[in-house]
Amino acid sequence: MTAPELSNTLPNTLPPINFAKLQPIDMDRVGRAMEYTCRRIGHGQYDVWDIKEPLMVHKTVDLCSNDVPRCDCGDFLYRGEDKGVLCKHIICCLIAESHPVAIQAVVDWIKAKR
Ligand SMILES: [Zn+2]
Numbered sequence: 199m200t201a202p203e204l205s206n207t208l209p210n211t212l213p214p215i216n217f218a219k220l221q222p223i224d225m226d227r228v229g230r231a232m233e234y235t236c237r238r239i240g241h242g243q244y245d246v247w248d249i250k251e252p253l254m255v256h257k258t259v260d261l262c263s264n265d266v267p268r269c270d271c272g273d274f275l276y277r278g279e280d281k282g283v284l285c286k287h288i289i290c291c292l293i294a295e296s297h298p299v300a301i302q303a304v305v306d307w308i309k310a311k312r
Contacts, residue, residue, distance in 0.1 A: 212297060213242050213261035220266060220282040223289060223303040225310060231289035232304075244294065246287040257287045261295065 236244040242262030246269075248254055260268045267288045269278065277283035284292075292300035 213267065213292075213295065214265055215261065215267060215297075215299075216265040217299060220284060223284055223299065225303070225307050227284065227286045227289055228303045228307040230286040231293060234286060234290040236287075236291050236294050238294070242295075244287075244291040246290055259287050259291045261288070261291055267291070 233249055234246055235249050236246040236259070239245050239258075242260060244259045244261070245256050246259055247256040257269055257271045266279075266282070267284065268274065269285050269287045271285055271287055273283070273285040274288070278285055278288075289300060289303070293304060
């Protein structure tokens, strides 16, 4: 039995994110992203909420509409669009998509905790 093709285990296409326009992923936000979960609602689009407070207002993330992801939270409004900071909601969705950059950030976060 052969290993499955990579295309069978990952989304067909990664979001077209231009990481050159973004800050390196912030480790504190990686930790907070793991307190959130998300539900895919469209191509690259997610409904995101706090695992402990599922009835609180959800955020909407779009990984694909532009060359950088978007979120409707305050962190993205003030630090995302102009300064290129990825908020915890966007990081949560990138983890859900198994995006290699996000997975590496999680690995770095775990290493820093040791
Ligand atoms: Zn956000």
